[in-house]
Amino acid sequence: MTPYYVVVRPDWTVEKVLTHIRQIGKKSETIDHIYVEGEGHRLIDDLRISQILFASADATVASLMDNQFVSLQVTDRQEEAIALFKQYDRTALPVITDDGVLVGIVTADDVLDIIEQADTEDIQKFGGMESLDLPYTRTPMLEMVKKRAGWLIVLFLGEMLTATAMGYFEGEIEKAIVLALFVPLIISSGGNSGSQASTLIIRAMALKELKVGDWWGVMRKEIFSGLLLGTALGAIGLLRITTWQQLGWYDYGPHWFLVSITIFFSLIGIVLWGTVSGSMIPFVLRRFGLDPATSSAPFVATLVDVTGLIIYFSVASIILRGTLLRPLIR
Numbered sequence: 001m002t003p004y005y006v007v008v009r010p011d012w013t014v015e016k017v018l019t020h021i022r023q024i025g026k027k028s029e030t031i032d033h034i035y036v037e038g039e040g041h042r043l044i045d046d047l048r049i050s051q052i053l054f055a056s057a058d059a060t061v062a063s064l065m066d067n068q069f070v071s072l073q074v075t076d077r078q079e080e081a082i083a084l085f086k087q088y089d090r091t092a093l094p095v096i097t098d099d100g101v102l103v104g105i106v107t108a109d110d111v112l113d114i115i116e117q118a119d120t121e122d123i124q125k126f127g128g129m130e131s132l133d134l135p136y137t138r139t140p141m142l143e144m145v146k147k148r149a150g151w152l153i154v155l156f157l158g159e160m161l162t163a164t165a166m167g168y169f170e171g172e173i174e175k176a177i178v179l180a181l182f183v184p185l186i187i188s189s190g191g192n193s194g195s196q197a198s199t200l201i202i203r204a205m206a207l208k209e210l211k212v213g214d215w216w217g218v219m220r221k222e223i224f225s226g227l228l229l230g231t232a233l234g235a236i237g238l239l240r241i242t243t244w245q246q247l248g249w250y251d252y253g254p255h256w257f258l259v260s261i262t263i264f265f266s267l268i269g270i271v272l273w274g275t276v277s278g279s280m281i282p283f284v285l286r287r288f289g290l291d292p293a294t295s296s297a298p299f300v301a302t303l304v305d306v307t308g309l310i311i312y313f314s315v316a317s318i319i320l321r322g323t324l325l326r327p328l329i330r
Contacts, residue, residue: 191301
């Protein structure tokens with residue numbers, strides 16, 4: 001907020017207003033809008049400079065007023081100010097107290113700085129780190145390490161669960177080593193779909209397109225999206241195994257068709273789970289008053305990696321039961 005702006009009275013003539021602008025206009029942040037104050041310095045209207053320039057010299061400010069204006073409250077959050085600027089396409093907005101007293105203005109260039117800062121913080125959080133307090137080139141190395149180490153440790157501990165999950169299915173991997181070939185494919189597909197969904201939802205929340213109450217509509221949409229996307233990826237995986245087997249480029253064994261069916265249904269389940277979980281995590285965080293941007297792509301990918309392995313080997317146990325694998329009962 002800046003205190004440098006042009007204020008006039010309703011009983012002033014246009015000629016007096018122009019004289020006033022010539023005297024103090026250079027010190028003002030902007031003269032696109034002229035602010036009209038009543039008794040007690042209360043804001044009662046704002047006028048575009050064009051209204052002043054095209055009015056007759058003896059016309060009064062009151063004759064140009066319509067007593068309708070847009071303003072910010074001193075207690076408004078930055079997000080509310082940004083939303084008003086976007087809604088009304090203004091170069092500046094006045095700031096008033098609860099009593100209507102004009103205390104300053106906020107200009108569009110200041111709002112752009114705020115938007116840039118907020119977007120930078122969200123992008124850094126979404127990359128899986130704490131937001132930097134200073135620009136990258138001015139951030140000390142130890143501070144940079146500190147900002148990045150916390151989330152890396154959390155993600156590393158989360159990925160350790162992936163190793164635990166693979167250890168749990170060690171017997172299945174030993175009996176059907178071919179399943180291990182597709183582990184990177186499986187977990188990357190789930191992580192990618194989850195990251196896509198979380199990115200879409202977080203951005204929609206930032207643009208005020210979605211609220212917490214919209215979660216059910218989003219879930220229904222993402223369920224169908226996940227099924228279609230998973231089916232598409234699963235079909236590609238099935239086609240790939242079939243093609244390689246038939247052309248002799250790789251031998252997946254006598255039960256290659258069951259392996260391809262396993263990949264098909266596993267990808268449907270994993271992509272569906274990744275899409276739904278990636279879209280719902282931002283809603284859960286917002287519901288508890290946390291920043292949805294903290295549900296970063298690495299965080300979602302790590303979560304889906306672990307659960308994706310469970311889905312993959314569970315599907316494999318069902319389809320390959322009695323052929324390559326024994327039932328998944330321990």
